Amino acid sequence: MNRETFGAIDIGSNAIRLLIDYVEQYEDQRTEYKKAAFVRVPVRLGDDVFLRGHIGNDRAEALCDAMQGFAALLRAYGVRDYRACATSAMREAANSRDILERVRLRSGITVETISGEEEAETIFAAGGLKERLDPTKSYLYVDVGGGSTEIVVYALGRKQAAESFRLGTVRILSGATDPAEWKRFEEWLVRMAEAYRPTVIIGSGGNINKVHKLLEKRSREAIRAKELTALYERLRSLNVVQRMEQFYLNQSRAEVIVPALGIFTDVTRLCRIGTIDVPRQGLADGIIRQLYRQYNLPYR
Structure with a gap:
């Protein structure tokens, strides 16, 4: 059996989530995804964005704090790779670039803002x-x-x-x-x-x-x-x-x-x-499956 560890971060409008999976590949070509850790933090970015058009300082700080914690967990689990994606609220926030740069400087994590279509395709492919x-x-x-x-x-x-x-x-x-x-x-x-x-x-x-x-x-x-x-x-x-x-x-x-x-x-x-x-299945599940397929790891 081969085992690799992958992580995914989903920055949504209602909460942010970290998923870490063990991906196990067996000699008969079966692949199993086993949850190692899941953390959901209720940072409601949408409350700021949909009313004011931007993310306020308090929620930006909460986001950065959570992402620092996520970065520590990714290191602790020794993930081979991870991807962090932001969706609707970040797409619409006027200050999204500044916020994501702040996240990168605080946590070391680079976040991609993805389209609604890519979000749907990723989730749909998850299972x-x-x-x-x-x-x-x-x-x-x-x-x-x-x-x-x-x-x-x-x-x-x-x-x-x-x-x-x-x-x-x-x-x-x-x-x-x-x-x-x-x-x-x-x-x-x-x-x-x-x-x-x-x-x-x-x-x-x-x-x-x-x-x-x-x-x-x-x-x-x-x-x-x-x-x-x-x-x-x-x-x-x-x-x-x-x-x-x-x-x-x-x-x-x-x-x-x-x-x-x-x-x-x-x-x-x-x-x-x-x-x-x-x-x-959610966006984080889909991200992990994409990462695993991207590596196309052979059985050894």
Whole structure:
């Protein structure tokens, strides 16, 4: 067996995350990804960016502190390589270059700001989902983040269309969404539903992953749209403290889960889809798989 260690950092709008995986390759060509460490720090960059257009000093300091800690963990685990990526909030922050240079000087980590399309492609590839698609079916891949929602249409075994919408959980909570963007979102979904007739949603993001757990689903067991809607109605009837107490959610998750489920229920309604598959893979998982393939390590 060969074992290598890789790391990934995901700087999102609602939180920043570090994932370190052991990647084990066996003589029979099997490859297994085993989680060595996962750290999530609730630095909500989107609260600054979506209201003020830039990242304030307090959150910049929190980001730098967290990244210094991540750098220490990457060294301690002896990772062969890592990649750090920032998404929606950093894409839109007017001072993103200054912030990322500050992060580099404090932590030694160089961060790449990636497009919404690259973000979606990386997550989708994380679990080898492309290889598992039925070429006779159409799918909607939906990733709901803090600042944006990425949607990709897969049909006939390949990507047919993709779009990024400035509709994310933190942006919604901040009251920073544009009614015109909601209209664009709805009209685009209706067009895609008419053109490709998708029958399955592939859901991505921390909130749909949490819903999968709350509904006590087994690995690869799908969520029915009716179950999703019922949970959404239940959660939205509660305040944040009640969600924390009744569903054992941390405060950050209790705040963002309702707007996330609102987006997912909109997709199921507009496209008349009754099934949501949840592979429970994220951007960090996809980054690690990319790194491993990049090295193309032979068995020895």
